Amino acid sequence: xxxxxxxxxxxxxxxxxxxxxxxxxxxxxxxxxxxxxxxxxxxxxxxxxxxxxxxxxxxxxxxxxxxxxxxxxxxxxxxxxxxxxxxxxxxxxxxxxxxxxxxxxxxxxxxxx
Amino acid sequence: xxxxxxxxxxxxxxxxxxxxxxxxxxxxxxxxxxxxxxxxxxxxxxxxxxxxxxxxxxxxxxxxxxxxxxxxxxxxxxxxxxxxxxxxxxxxxxxxxxxxxxxxxxxxxx
Numbered sequence: 001x002x003x004x005x006x007x008x009x010x011x012x013x014x015x016x017x018x019x020x021x022x023x024x025x026x027x028x029x030x031x032x033x034x035x036x037x038x039x040x041x042x043x044x045x046x047x048x049x050x051x052x053x054x055x056x057x058x059x060x061x062x063x064x065x066x067x068x069x070x071x072x073x074x075x076x077x078x079x080x081x082x083x084x085x086x087x088x089x090x091x092x093x094x095x096x097x098x099x100x101x102x103x104x105x106x107x108x109x110x111x112x113x
Numbered sequence: 114x115x116x117x118x119x120x121x122x123x124x125x126x127x128x129x130x131x132x133x134x135x136x137x138x139x140x141x142x143x144x145x146x147x148x149x150x151x152x153x154x155x156x157x158x159x160x161x162x163x164x165x166x167x168x169x170x171x172x173x174x175x176x177x178x179x180x181x182x183x184x185x186x187x188x189x190x191x192x193x194x195x196x197x198x199x200x201x202x203x204x205x206x207x208x209x210x211x212x213x214x215x216x217x218x219x220x221x222x223x
Contacts, residue, residue: 004156033211042117042213043202058210090157099145099164102211104156 003027004105006091012111019078021108023091029103030096032074034058034066036087037107043090049074050096081112115139117205119214126193127222133189134217136203140184147211148177148188149202157202160188193221 007022023032031050035043035058045058047066055066063085067075074093078085088109092102117138126132138146145164151157161170166181174191190197200218204211 035213040215042215043204043211044213045210048210099162099206101147101159101162103159104149106154106156 004091004093004103006089006105006108008108009106010109010111012113013078013081014113015082017078017081017112019081019110019112021076021078021089021091021110023074023076023093023105024072025074025091025093025103026072027093027095027103028071029093030071031094031100031102032068033092033094033102034064034074034076035090035092036060037090038087046076081110083112086110086112115205115207115212117203117212117214119201119203119217121217122215123218123220125220125222128193128195130193130221131189131191132193132219133187134201134219136186136188136214138184138186138203138205138212140181142207143181143184143205144208145206146179146181146186147204147206148186149204150199151202151216152199160201190219193219195221195223197221 004025033048034046049068065077091105094100094102148160149157161177163179168179200216202216204213
């Protein structure tokens, strides 16, 4: 059974803190993705990675960075958290290929005070 | 950025009713259309992926159709049950990047 896990379900941080969101998949997938979901908006892609040490910007990369040192792990970093980064963050992974299904983690709800 | 739209935004139906929702997407550069079900406090779960015009997929009481020429997909639920209550997301992808709609929130009233 496919599994994508995220390090925290809920997180509360202060403005200016450095925040790490971790995602691990056990399916040997090449692709990994970070999205955020806000009320009234669809899932929006922040960054994705198609291989170890590779990364590509999505639609809203500003204020975020990522790290993929191992195939199974993809980290999202908020260098200096701001209140407008309060959101639900979802990680996903998929096999390499254009129509491949993305498998999602349960999400991390981040509140920045 | 692809503009993927879903309607209605939310829906309340009685148990046993059948229902359907719409996903519209740009028909140019189309590669695949995905449907997901997202229940509260769970991960979005893949329902269907469709690539060809006229594709129809079925999983139990849920089915979906695809029209790539006019850029829309329908999701149907026959005989809705309370456990069908969820947000249904569609996504269109070009290459590795998915573009999601805002979802249709379905509540099935017992």
